[in-house]
Amino acid sequence: DQQVKQNSPSLSVQEGRISILNCDYTNSMFDYFLWYKKYPAEGPTFLISISSIKDKNEDGRFTVFLNKSAKHLSLHIVPSQPGDSAVYFCAASAAGGTSYGKLTFGQGTILTVHP
Amino acid sequence: DADVTQTPRNRITKTGKRIMLECSQTKGHDRMYWYRQDPGLGLRLIYYSFDVKDINKGEISDGYSVSRQAQAKFSLSLESAIPNQTALYFCATSDSSREVTDTQYFGPGTRLTVL
Numbered sequence: 001d002q003q004v005k006q007n008s009p010s011l012s013v014q015e016g017r018i019s020i021l022n023c024d025y026t027n028s029m030f031d032y033f034l035w036y037k038k039y040p041a042e043g044p045t046f047l048i049s050i051s052s053i054k055d056k057n058e059d060g061r062f063t064v065f066l067n068k069s070a071k072h073l074s075l076h077i078v079p080s081q082p083g084d085s086a087v088y089f090c091a092a093s094a095a096g097g098t099s100y101g102k103l104t105f106g107q108g109t110i111l112t113v114h115p
Numbered sequence: 116d117a118d119v120t121q122t123p124r125n126r127i128t129k130t131g132k133r134i135m136l137e138c139s140q141t142k143g144h145d146r147m148y149w150y151r152q153d154p155g156l157g158l159r160l161i162y163y164s165f166d167v168k169d170i171n172k173g174e175i176s177d178g179y180s181v182s183r184q185a186q187a188k189f190s191l192s193l194e195s196a197i198p199n200q201t202a203l204y205f206c207a208t209s210d211s212s213r214e215v216t217d218t219q220y221f222g223p224g225t226r227l228t229v230l
Contacts, residue, residue, distance in 0.1 A: 009155070032217050043119070043205050043221030044158070089157060093217040101146065101165060101211075102173070103219055105157040 003027045004092050006106035013113050019077040021109050023090030026071065030092040034103065035064060035075050038087040047088075048075070080113045087111075118142045119222035121206050127228045134193040136225050138206030145211050147189040148219060149173075149181060152203040161204075164189060165211065196229040203227075 005024045013019045023033075031052040036044035050057040050064045050073065057064050063076045077084055090106040119140045128134050138147065146165050150158040150173075160173030162181040170181060178200060180192045193200055203226055207219040 004157075006157075034218065036221075041223070043207075043223045046218055046220065049218065101209075101217070102148075102160060102163060103158075103217065105150075105159070107155055107157040 001026075002107075003030075004090055004104045004106040006088075006090055006109050008109050009107070010110040010112070013080045013111065015082055015113055015115050016079045019075075019080045019084065019111055019113065021075040021077075021088050021090075021111065023073050023075075023106050024071060025073075025092050027092070027094070027104070028071070029094040029096070030104075031095050032093045033064070033066060033073050034091045034093075035062075036089045036091060036105075037084075038089065038108070044089060077111075080111075082113045082115050085111055085113050119206060119208055119220055121204075121222040121225050123225060124223065125226045127230065128196050129230050130197055132196050134196050134227065136191045136204055136206075136227070138189045138191070138222055140187050140206075140208045140222075142208055142210070142220060143186075144208035144220070145186060146209040147183065148207040148209075149179075149189070149191045150205045150207065151175070151200075152205065152224075158205065161191065193227075193229075196227075198229045201227060201229045 034049040035047040037047045038044040048062045066073045087108045089108045091103040122137045148163040149161040164183045205224050206222040209219045
């Protein structure tokens with residue numbers, strides 16, 4: 001039972017354009033969402049997060065949008081840079097229930113930004 | 116910045132051998148986690164510990180055991196390694212004293228190959 005899904009295994013974008021990475025979830029208890037970036041031979045690093053009380057959070061070139069009714073979130077990177085090429089993981093957690101204190105991850109999306 | 120360290124970084128072993136992966140952190144966090152990453156499956160939780168006396172199974176704990184030797188140390192053991200335990204293993208930490216407790220910080224990973 002995949003509670004967090006990233007349906008696009010890969011995404012290719014030209015430098016300077018927008019990258020949009022998508023994530024869907026099924027567990028209505030999830031109330032906090034995070035994006036992690038992972039380079040080869042390194043651990044995932046925290047990128048940006050959003051609470052369910054918000055529908056948008058912005059940090060520099062990175063913006064996360066949350067649509068609770070659709071159980072969907074997206075990460076926008078504008079403008080995309082070659083250094084953004086990495087695997088991006090979406091993750092979710094809940095304030096209570098069996099998901100308390102734990103993160104549930106999506107499968108990841110490989111982003112390639114071409115110069 | 117080596118707040119979360121993992122040893123070894125790479126390990127090749129044979130079927131049936133007992134293996135221990137170690138994780139240490141200097142972040143002062145109370146919560147620690149072990150994940151494995153497989154292609155197309157994202158990160159899956161093996162075990163987690165909210166403090167030294169607390170150990171909990173994650174979604175894929177069969178074939179694994181853990182020990183929380185101190186707040187800063189959390190080790191993962193494969194009692195009798197099998198080839199389908201070949202994967203990338205990550206340790207992570209989080210801090211329950213923060214307002215947002217769910218952000219986890221990852222080590223660099225251990226690449227384990229079981230022949």
